[in-house]
Amino acid sequence: MNKAHISLGIDIGSVSVKLVLMDEGKVAKEVYRRFHGGPFETLYELLNDQFDELKGQSFPLGVTGIGGKTAQSILGGKFSGEIASLARGNYHTAPHVRTVIEMGGEDSKLLILDGKQKTIIDFAMNAQCAAGTGSFLDQQAGRLKISIEDEFGQLALKSKNPPRIAGRCSVFAKSDMIHLQQIATPDYDIVAGLCFAVARNFKSSIARGKKFERPVAFEGGVAANPGMVRAFTELLELEEGELIIPEHFNVMCALGAALLAGEENTVVQNFDPEKITA
Structure with a gap:
């Protein structure tokens, strides 16, 4: 993975959390997880278990969804609306x-x-x-x-x-x-x-x-x-x-948010998931 060309998209919805890691314009990793408790507990768990390599790194971060504004206030990055994120994901995946x-x-x-x-x-x-x-x-x-x-x-x-x-x-x-x-x-x-x-x-x-x-x-x-x-x-x-039913159909907003953040180079420094529990 080229750390200079990655971006992460996070979509916090009403019943699930979605994450997409982009690397040089391609999906390197994607996760869709339904939650039965708190969405940010699920996000914290996913970031620590499946995206551990991002800790301390600096890269563009995009957030969207019903919990996107809250995620931005905690982790930083670029907030994008769901319509814009969904459209951007489709332009990339299924133009x-x-x-x-x-x-x-x-x-x-x-x-x-x-x-x-x-x-x-x-x-x-x-x-x-x-x-x-x-x-x-x-x-x-x-x-x-x-x-x-x-x-x-x-x-x-x-x-x-x-x-x-x-x-x-x-x-x-x-x-x-x-x-x-x-x-x-x-x-x-x-x-x-x-x-x-x-x-x-x-x-x-x-x-x-x-x-x-x-x-x-x-x-x-x-x-x-x-x-x-x-x-x-x-x-x-x-x-x-x-x-x-396109590829990445259930994480399309997160994918779009990652691309939008990458295009605007909205970089978070020293990414720290521990901020979620602070």
């Missing part, structure tokens, strides 16, 4: 992509990009309610006693006729799920119905009539769910190859 669907724990984003000009043509984000995001799926999986990480997505693929479930509100979704269970609807149909509910909610509440220019990239932690990939593919009537 041919025109539309980005990014779905995290409690927020969702839509970006329409011009990769050649490296400009954001349009964007939208969800409002305060987390219905139709990763946490919505987590909550419903918990009600069904199905592992969101191991079973949920594969189970959804078994469904041939997903039932219609309310995706705009967790309360209404629960009511629909109870009714479906009462009439002995298989779990795989209910799970598929939830995936389609989230995709419909994204299209109606966030996209709001915006055109999904092809190709479309699906990113964020939820993009690892094959049931959601199927739902967006069918709902948007995409042909084979028009929905892309």
Whole structure:
């Protein structure tokens, strides 16, 4: 690793911490970690366990996400907004992509990009309610006693006729799920119905009539769910190859933050993760 050409990106989200180490324009290391306690405890653990070689070094540091401002106040570096970070990560990783669907724990984003000009043509984000995001799926999986990480997505693929479930509100979704269970609807149909509910909610509440220019990239932690990939593919009537899960799909904001910090040369001196516990 060439220490003169590295930069680190940190994205602190609502349910996970993401880190990307860039070296001469390439991803040298990436980590995605869901946390069940405090995000900064998780960040501290990751920096000490997997990025120990950075202690005491000086390099560009980029931070983003819901906890990005706090991270900047502790560690220094450049703070970038999530939209700018996401766009920059895509220009680098998938410059041919025109539309980005990014779905995290409690927020969702839509970006329409011009990769050649490296400009954001349009964007939208969800409002305060987390219905139709990763946490919505987590909550419903918990009600069904199905592992969101191991079973949920594969189970959804078994469904041939997903039932219609309310995706705009967790309360209404629960009511629909109870009714479906009462009439002995298989779990795989209910799970598929939830995936389609989230995709419909994204299209109606966030996209709001915006055109999904092809190709479309699906990113964020939820993009690892094959049931959601199927739902967006069918709902948007995409042909084979028009929905892309790009490399580094679940750490794209951290990747973009690292690049933005490197381009502005926002260097932190003598990097010290111990500041997190001070």
